[in-house]
Amino acid sequence: MQKSDFYRGTIHSLASSTIMNLTLKIWRQRNRDDAGKFATYQISNVSPDMSFLEMLDVLNVDLIKKGDEPVAFDHDCREGICGSCGLMVDGRAHGPGRGVATCQVHMRSFRDGDVVVIEPWRAGPFPVIKDLIVDRTSFDRIMQAGGYVSVKTGGAPDGNAIPISKHVSDEAFDAAACIGCGACVAACPNSSAMLFVAAKISHLALLPQGGPERKARALRMVEQMDKEGFGNCSNNYACEAECPKEISVAHIARLNREFLKAKLT
Amino acid sequence: MNSLVSFYRSSIGKKVVMSLTGLFLCLFLVEHLVGNLLLFANDGGHLYEEYSQWLVSNPVIRVIEVVLFASLFGHALSALVVWIKNRRARPVKYAKYRLDENAELASRITMLGGSVIFLFLVVHLWSFFVPLRVTGTTMTAYQLVVQKFSDPWFCAFYLFALVVLGYHLKHGFQSAFQTLGLMHKKYQWLLGLTAFVFWFVLPAGFASLPVYFYFFSPPTPSAVVLGVQ
């Protein structure tokens, strides 16, 4: 078979020519103390190949040229790994699609004439700083409450000293893949941070390195999570559905187990 | 004691209490259904009456009864506390929120379902438990059943409540295992199967009673006579 046959019949879609016009309803809030409200914007000439955040960039250029303040939103790597971006798009954390952060959503997921509602993450422990930017430092405070292994720099044995089953290591990785974006909290009807906390507890509980501190870690992290004001898990698994890294709620079961073991023994 | 209090104060603690009480209530449902199925004995309620008397006279059962009410109270109270805390965790609501795309219906209506079940329990206890055990009545348990299930509205309410119970258990039963950390990929199928028995077979079993008595089983005089002590 000639090589070229391999691709015969498939259409190599170049930058698509269909252009969309959208109505955006975006939450605008000056600062933490402002009540905030929705503003409506029309945006035209949206290319389906744009990323969602690029669409907002284009909107912002329009706003600046008109002398308005651009919409503030958190973003950085735009590759779905830094966890900075996080918008509630049409009622879905990170917008349409599964296993993607907002920056990985492209405008081809929308249709000409759509009305798109864009809100910040809503949760008591994630207060809005400005427009669509929220303060997620509550996550750092939870991590601070034992989300680590207390190894001193330079005090580690050889990397190969403790073999770890590939199966276990892979499972630990699945949990460690969390990017700390907060979509779990945003998607949860209770604003619960259990998937976030579970990812860290599970990651370290699976590995021998995390063993010695596992009890204190489970107790302290859960305590801090409660103190921050996150809601309770009611096992409806919206967190797993919206997690850009598709972290399984099986890790929440492990967190519960770790916590019970720590409390009871 | 302090550690118990701190356990309950934690979010997981309250959920564990809900799980354990919930599972205990599920076990009670099994016992209750088995007992109720004696109503099908077609002996005018004789066997059912004997069973009722045994229950009342057994001290172990009386103790369990107390635990049962305590569980119910613990389950409902914890649910309420958790629910209030969860509402507070999101002071500003979303303008658009598509939870329906991310979570099953059963998991989204637990509080609503729980409230309906609570209402049902009040009616249920008022109809049977209170006259039989508190205020006293000249009727036997069987006679009461026959009488109550002759009312179509009463039957309809029962059936509705049982559908709600089914949904409640569809989420609650597996949820309890998740909360207790007893979840494992390998045994997921077993849990799913057991859960099916609890959320479908059990409510269906209960539902068979009003249906049977309303449509197929008019009371017979002999049954009424036999029932009187």
Add this chain to the structure above:
Amino acid sequence: MKLDAKIPDGPIQQKWSNHRFHLKLVNPANKRRYTILVVGTGLAGASASATLGELGYNVLAFSYHESPRRAHSIAAQGGINAPKNYSNDGDSVWRLFHDTVKGGDYRAREGNVYRLAEVSGSIIDQCVAQGVPFARDYAGYLDNRSFGGAQVARTFYARGQTGQQLLLGAYSALVRQMDAGTVKFFDRREMLDLVIIDGQARGIVARNMINGIMESYVADAVVLATGGYSNAFFLSTNAKASNATAIWRAHKKGALFGNPCFTQIHPTCIPESGHYQSKLTLMSESLRNDGRIWVSKKKGDKRPPGEIPESDRDYYLERLYPAFGNLVPRDVASRRAKEMCDQGYGVGSTGQAVHLDFSDSIKRLGRSVIQERYGNLFDMYKQITAEDPYQTPMRIYPAVHYTMGGLWVDYDLMSTIPGLYVIGEANFSDHGANRLGASALMQGLADGYFILPYTIGDYLASTKFRPVKNDHREFKKAETETERMVKKLVSINGKKTVDEFHRELGKIMWDHVGMARSRAGLKKALKLIPELKSRFWKEVKVTGTDLDLNVELEKAGRVADYFELGELMALDALHREESCGGHFREEHQTAEGEAKRNDARFSYVAAWEYRGPKKSAVLRREPLKFEYAKPSQRSYK
């Protein structure tokens, strides 16, 4: 100014251990009396903050992010090198040292590189102990792969997310110290100036990005770990906020800038799709192991790739480099791709891309094998382009990815300003003119965990510090100056957005200071950049106020610095009349079009001294000596 790199004497294998012995120590009880500011909390900054905090110093760490976990180190995919020789394929510290010096095209310091190779093994141990889930084999031991053309398997990796896992490891060490109270973390703070008192770096002025207030922080030493400056090109694989402001402002306060023109271009990025493109996304170059690169033999061929017959395809890398084929080094692959596009052979709607075709591999190995090897990359590509690489060839194009240049530092990682240390990508040190794959993570963590914590103690123990408070007039002066600059930016109220200027600068940089540079092009850039800069200061429009969270203002300050840095990059590139590593001068190439070094004239580090806005920067040279790794010409024929 005489540049003293302070490379310790003695045989290269003993330099670091001898030096460590001779470094002065701070009494353990006194450590908490010393305050160290660490600016930037990516791999280098987080690991340094954590380690310094653990040693007992009073550490204040700053980031313009809300959390240390957002730093762009997180996006590194490939892996981290260490000569553990777990693969038993003949690796050693010596070999890694050699490869790194050679890979850097003999423009790095031997002493530094050897030390880097020497401590890299400990990094792996440290990370494993922190719970970093490196890939393992079925026996449960750490797995290695060969990466970036290395002939040994020395790269440790964690799926395609090695940077993420290492950063989360360093972040966990950092939060542990925050928990212990030794490190205080200041989120959403952007360093805008360095404060020097009595010739010593004594603090910073940082803008609180939430309320816009200028805050002064006093210290005994300042560490910059603020990453690279690829975003001078606007389109790069760096994160949107990655910037050069901290190092540039330190440069303007007297820190010399080393080898600013050494930038690395990565060949396998997803190309631009339109004018709105905000950044570029890198795909691991491992793709080239199984993908074949080609363009049509006809210029401007708009046929879909499936309709271009085999006879009309030019597999140009295989044609030009029969031995290495598609696996030629990054810089070569990148340059050839740009050439093809410049000549009109580019593919896709923009014509700025070449095909990377997996159909042969899929036929040979089966779809499942390819899926196992590159599944996540294929998914990522499809997510962005809506094209399925299993069905149609990928389109790729080179993009700026890493800057080897940075602030000049000595062996102790101290800049030319006493008490100012620079670590990670922000310094110029270990990669010479070209960085090897999987070496960036290695250097960041080596600096932060195992080098800086030793060397900074020597400075603190041997230096006298005058008591200073943040109301000192130098602090007040710096606050006033930075305030004046931000107020100026919000008051211009012109017609063009910051991004429009940035894009324009990026275009100049890419066209003239990019992959292939020429005397004429660089001179043109040196004319265009100052023109654009002066237009910027007259025509830029920054909305909002300075006393508020103001993203446009943040960007404006960074772009203002890129103009100046971009100019220095062009100046450095113009002066370096040779081709080496990532720096390719069209005038200096072999008959086959390969980079031609000029060791006789340019075997030195070019360190530039800032002399004020009106004067041109002055070049200082640090000669490089190669006693152990003797220079040779690269050949991939």
